Amino acid sequence: MKKSFWMAGVAMAGLVALGAQPAAAETLEEVLAIAYATNPTLLARRAQLRATDEEVPQALSKWRPTVTFTDEYGRGKYESNSYTGSSAQGREQGRTSDDKTLTVTQYLYRGGKTVAGTRQAEANVLAGRADLQSKEQTILLNAATAFLDVVRDESVLKLNINNEQVLRRQLEAAQERFRVGEITRTDVSQAEARLSGAVAERAAAEGAVQNSRAKFITLIGRSPESPQAPKAPAAVPASFDEIKATALAKNPLVIYSDWTAQSAKEGIDLARGDLLPSVTLNGELSRKLSTSSQGSELETAEATVKLSVPLYEGGQYYSALRESKHTYGRRKIEADQARRDALESATKGWEDLQSTRARISSIEAQIRASELALAGVEEEAKVGSRTVLDVLDAEQELFLARVNLVKAQRDQMVSAFTLKSALGEMTATGLALNVETYDPRKNFDDVRYQWIGSGINEKYED
Template identity: 35%
Template sequence: MASRRFSPFLISTALAAGLALGSGPLAAETLTDALITAYQTSPLLEANRAALRNLDENVPQARANRRPQVGASISGQTGTTVEELDFGVAGIEASLTATLLLFDNGQTAAAVEAARNQVASGRADLKDVEQLVLFNAVQAYVDVRRDEEFVRLAVNDVDRLDETLSATQNRFDVGEVTRTDVSQSEARLAESRSQLAAARGQLEISREAYRAAVGVAPGNLERLPKLPDLPATLEEATAIGVQRNPQVVAAQFNERAAVYNFDRALAAKGPTISVGGSVGVERLRQNPQLDYDGSTFGQASISANLPLYTGGRNDSLVRQAQAVLDQRRFLVQDVARQVTQQVAAAWAQLQVAQASIVARRQQAEASRIAAEGVAEEARLGARSTLEVLDAVQENLQAEAQIVQALRDEYVASYALMRAMGLLTVEHLRLGIESYNPDVYFSKVQSGPRGGYDTSAVDRIRQRWER
């Protein structure tokens, strides 16, 4: 963090390390590699894809109401008396029935459209989760790179102070400085070692956060690529966010689904017309000594229904649907406000980070010149050892704050992309095939028989049956 303190070390080394946040070994793991791995291995994404497939099934279920319903049945009966315990079959009947809803005042059509809009909302929710997964990967990557730099700063600080202590001890042995100077160097070296331990601990925490976000432990992370292209103004960024942010899109489709559910509730107060038919065979016998008498039968029917009074249920359903619709309309407005705030906050964080980088670099340059001057004055006897240590420490802190500001700039840039709804596999051009929800939807929307996989259910069941 920006407030983190480091002890002094060689100024030239600090300048190189601080300004080169992205410097790393060749042939290392890139940010693109991390994003691809996170996208392809995220259990959170898989869970939400399964949730979307669950929503997909609502469409064929809603459409099924206007399709033929066919069933078969078979039954048998027996008769006996207390005097004659004969359990032989006295009769068998088998039949095939079919019904078809011809008219339901638009209930099924509204239900199908509501389900389709819920699917569209679910797809937007999945896109929002995709953005979350990718953003977490970016943040984890940058945090590891930052903390690696902090560790390098701390290691060089310890080395620098160890050399300073040796030099101060030698000067004390020849009487050039006092015991106080030696103790000050010892104290600063102990503090620097403590800061090194803290920096290493924070690096391990960031590495574990990377493992959680990406799915694998970080290797040698390559330098960061250039910042993504962003809009020139806050107004442009806000306009994109209000239009493309998945949260806004999901809220809009939820509102449309509520409109169709309201239509469905109104339609339930109207008439329905259906036709039906059945064919079957019947075999009967009067007593065990006689053969079965057989007959076949068939019938057709048409029926119409108009609810006249339902105890207030249908009216209540209409009012309930109206309340849900009002809720969804207000939620669209609320989500738009939230997205506007998210865009503005990310924009402000980006501006602060960029301004901080400029200021910190100026501070680092000024503190470097000051540290060199204090060191030269100390050689002439005009400055104390403590003043030299403090001057170099101020310079080192400025360099460390540059590293933090560069990290903040990068994270804020991707936070702005996320708020605009652009932090996606397609927009980032990761070069991989993204999940296509149309594949499963097209497979099930016509309601094919079967098409399910019970292997996962069987494995879970076996886990509990052991």
Template identity: 30%
Template sequence: MTGLPLHRRRALSGVSLRVLLAAALAASLVAPAWAEGAPRPAQRSRVAAQPVGVTSLEAALARAFASNPDIQAQRGQVRATNETIAQARSAGLPQVSATAYAGVLATRSIMRGPPNTVDSATLGQRGVALTATQTLFDGWRTQNSVVQAQRLTEGQKQQLRAIEQSILLDVATSYVAVLTGHALVDVQRRNIGFLSTTLANARTRLASGVATPTDVSQAEARLSRGQADLSAVEADLQIARDRFARLVGAPAGAQLRPVRPLQALLPQSREAARDVAGTGNPAVLAAMEQVRAADAAVRIAQGQMLPQLAVQGQVSRDYDTATDTRRVDSAQMVGRVTVPLYSGGGQEAQVRQAQELLGAARLQLDSARLQARSAAFAGYTAYLNAGATIRAATAESQAAQVSVEGMQKQVDAGVRTLVELLNAQQDLVIARGRLIQAHGDRIVATFTILAATGRLEPARLGIASLVPAGQPVAPARSDWDVRGDAWHDLRTVPPAETRPSQQKRSGN
């Protein structure tokens, strides 16, 4: 700038100054927005602290077994039904009660005359009594009620096993769906890459006069179809991931591990699987317990028509029972025998009703056994079919791959048309998809057989160590704890922060 005239140097200096000022102003305006958009250190730490999704089937099964709400609800049902055993036993144990009373007794007596006289008195009566009753014989209703409660509790436990295995089957199915979905998406993306390259080559060949516009249109159509297929499998994958998160309570990881083979847990044949399901399926075992409970209900109803024997003892102390009596102490022991003779036919109707329910329970057992055997047979058939499909699809995929590679060379040499290459690529994609789906179907069929035969359990699956200890059943509470809670309800007062006096002081 030293060689320029003075007025030119001053003009350039003014322009440079304005440029610097504009740059500084722009930096001052952009810097806050840049700072807002840039991740702060705390934000980075929060993103890094996000939990990683479930990446293995064993972890997914263990998490669902420990925290699935349907399983938790059934465990609560088991604990609730288990309390009916204590309720049934209480009928055969002594019943002790204490009684206290206080009141006023006013009397007025008119004596025959002549002359008629009137005698009146007012007494403040009070007294206490302790009564104990023991049933000696009630037609074996107590014993049968205990048996019924035990059978119902065992039935609920078997129902819990059925729900657990059903949830584990759903988790395995959803895991396989996510695993299969990722593989299908990868196949479709590779197909998109191949079709994009083919379209680019077709356009290059068209520009050089080797290809025709029809070849380019065919490649464009196949690429559009491939994009639609990719969108479809991506949508299916998102649905499968959402279902997995709902069942497991955690999202699936980006990379899922392969499923460990479980063929060693399967029966040897379809017939063997059907036989095992008929005796080991949890639904069948639950139906068996229902039959035993219904049989006990018949005996309970019949026991109402048998004699009842009980003994009762009582000690009491009464004050001011009469004008000339200060206190009366008494003790008694009474035995009672009750023989029901006729009750209008109600007890007999209850017996007939219980017998009909027993027959219905037996029919339900037959239905549950047939369903379990059919599910095991169908699952084993699907397992064998998936194995045959895997073998055929593997050979088909290998042959299709060789066909595409050879067809590509022949198209470059001008021996084959582009549409033949596109058809061969479509066959390869279909073969790979069928192979992936067959692998998934075989895994699902394996878990279906295990669930139908009652073998889909943490111990057999090798995930028992991953399940938190003490998960199925919580410790029972004692009678005194429950009674203490009942009395505590009468002594409960509002918390200090909600008392009216403090609310007035706080101005609320």
């Protein structure tokens, strides 16, 4: 019995803090940095935002003139007949034409659509940035959860292996005591049954490890390498009022819904512009050259102002305007719901974190009591006042408490990360990861006022 208790003590000391790790253990920060830099879903969402950036220079192009050059060239042959009395005389003539025209068109007024279109494009970009942040948080939270699941399941497996070894030694000791007549066959059978259960639990724990490692590979792209749990959960605000205020101000889904609503609002002005007049300034230079029997050349230069007033378009534009108003109303409702969702997520994260902290304290107290209980039961068993079953039950209670502590420590860390996600802080910047962060403003600044050119940054070409 002393030997089995010593083995259990060694297991607790090594595993209660989520397992002893080798010197070259992999940290959570390293895994999150890999996920941030290489996750395909996150890389694709960055590319999507760069495409959205192009809506702004496209909108700004409406402020600029358009220049068009045309060159129309043609050759022809003509026949003419003349009649004098009863005789006819035919004549064949060749002709070449070459018309060149340079046209410059500048919108002076488009019913407010140019201003609204620019503002809508900028709102779409800002909504896209919030959407990218939301996706970044999802990827990093999933990666952290997968990492901690591996740590938990490997630690639980170690506890199960140790428990199996303890029960195997317990069975050997019971068989020896049975041979000398200290205990009955029933006591041996109880030890055998408990060992069989431990073997089954160890097999289940091995399966859980493989499943968690498979999920890790899916998210990170490779197998975990001796993952080491963080020493403490991620830091979060200590005040629930601060939690709620931060969630409403910084949750990316709230920011996304606000900018989406703003984009829809600008869409109303865009639709209204189709019902308003437009004014266009046109300038044209042309040179028309015609050669036949007698050549001719005509050069013109003119500037015109064109006023277009829509009178009736079959009701299409009025319907589009009503549609845009309904869309804006829907987006505002969605923004209100996003705030409710953010508060719910923050509240749930806060409560989960508080409950796991309390659970860990209770389990730690349970482990201390179970250790003392096991020591007492073993001593009492030596003098015959306790049975083998009593010892087995005490060992099982201590084993389950240690397993529950490992699971609770994992839950506490995941709860902290989930809360940070609700606060908009589950990002490479918010976690202070040692990785080059992606700045979405750089590409936007590069293309915003780009008047000409189809090339993109070579690091994005593939």
